[in-house]
Amino acid sequence: MSIWMKQIRWLVFLSGLIFLASCSFSGAKNACPKGDVVYLGDIEDVEVINMSCISKDGILRIFVEVENTKKSERTLAYRFDWLNEEGLLLGDEEAWKPVYFYSKEIKTIRSTAPNWLATDAKFLIKE
Amino acid sequence: MLKTAYFPLVALLMVVSVIVGCSKSVRYGDPKGVETVTIEFGSTDLQSIAEQMTRSILTSPLVVEGKRPLITVQDVENLTSEYIDTRGITDSIRTELARSGVVRFVVDEDAMAQQISELDRQADDEYYDQEVAAPKGEMVGAAYRLEGNIRSIVKQNSDIRDVYYKVNLQVWDIRTGILEWSDETEIRKVLE
Structure with missing residues (x-):
């Protein structure tokens, strides 16, 4: 696997994490x-x-x-x-x-x- | 011989134990507790409806802090097949709203005769100091009218009886005829 492919996979993984985190924050209500x-x-x-x-x-x-x-x-x-x-x-x-x-x-x-x-x-x- | 002598005593003891066993005791209960004595409309239904509707009005645009609109209350129309003291529903709603301090209520149709009677009484200068007596012609009309109805659907067979209640309340702007607020609540009770 080329180094570019590895970087792209890593970027996709990171953006997925950021998306999930933002979703959980937007749904949160105040305690x-x-x-x-x-x-x-x-x-x-x-x-x-x-x-x-x-x-x-x-x-x-x-x-x-x-x-x-x-x-x-x-x-x-x-x-x-x-x-x-x-x-x-x-x-x-x-x-x-x-x-x-x-x-x-x-x-x-x-x-x-x-x-x-x-x-x-x-x-x-x-x- | 001995057995026969004891017979009246044994009979008396049996009668006493039956009487004591059948007697019912009185105790105080929680007036806010869930009441399920019968399937008919009960205190829990009345309290739930009044609370839910009051809280709904409190979150409506009708109620803005400091504005305190004037409301008159009409009885909730009973469209069910059973007797329901619907005045109890409107009284509870009015009391809770009045406690919240966000709205004010004016004399409704039912209390109008007493209001006029009191004004007439105070207008009698033979008995009342007219300097401080409540004058006629200064009553304030309501800006809004609260009304509503309660309906029910009853279904039953040999094993089960199902009662569904739906309460709908509305607040109308008296000047414009615009519906300012409306909400409904449902209750289902099943007797098996």
Whole structure:
């Protein structure tokens, strides 16, 4: 193999790496300041894969990727606790909301803060 | 002879144990917990709908920080086959939006009679100091109208009952008739 061919292959490999890196950066969302996850009770075979926050027009929006690692469908319940800058709970607790999962499904749960004072959120999930 | 003597006592014990076994106890529950007592529209459905719709309005262009638009609320129309207190949905949405402080609400159709009655009462100079009484003709009309409906599709066979609810809400600009915001949410409940 000529030296030119080797250099071209090396260049192609490098550009591929740069492309992949740029893709992963463009898809990244901001991490929530603390973004605590609380699993309540005896809950098994469920995993919070990612929790990201975006502030748009001053209102915090949150995206939580939850995976049902069980081989069967199930219904879980979740809620968010919205916290202010001091880490104190804003307003009343939210209602628990049921969410249905197929076997091995990854679902993104979205929510929006109740007002402009929320700067962080805690995600609570239970059976 | 001895066995016969014990018979009433044994019978009494059996009756007492049946009564105690059948009695129900009362306990407090979580008002925000998931409620699945029956398949009918319940507290979890009402809370989920109100929360989802409120948060959707909060992220709409209608709500701009500091502007605080005036809204009047009309009842959500119940187009399902079951009884649903739809006023509960609009009340919850209104309360949560009011808590957020980003919008203000004016007297709606249902509360208008009480508002007029109060203005009439204060206009009586025999009892009220007219210097501080609320004068007539100064009420402010809403810029937007919130309305909506709830529909359901019910299917069942001998083994399963499936209920699907769809709630649609809209905010209309009263002056122009333009639809400023609309969103819908769905709920499916299955009884097996």
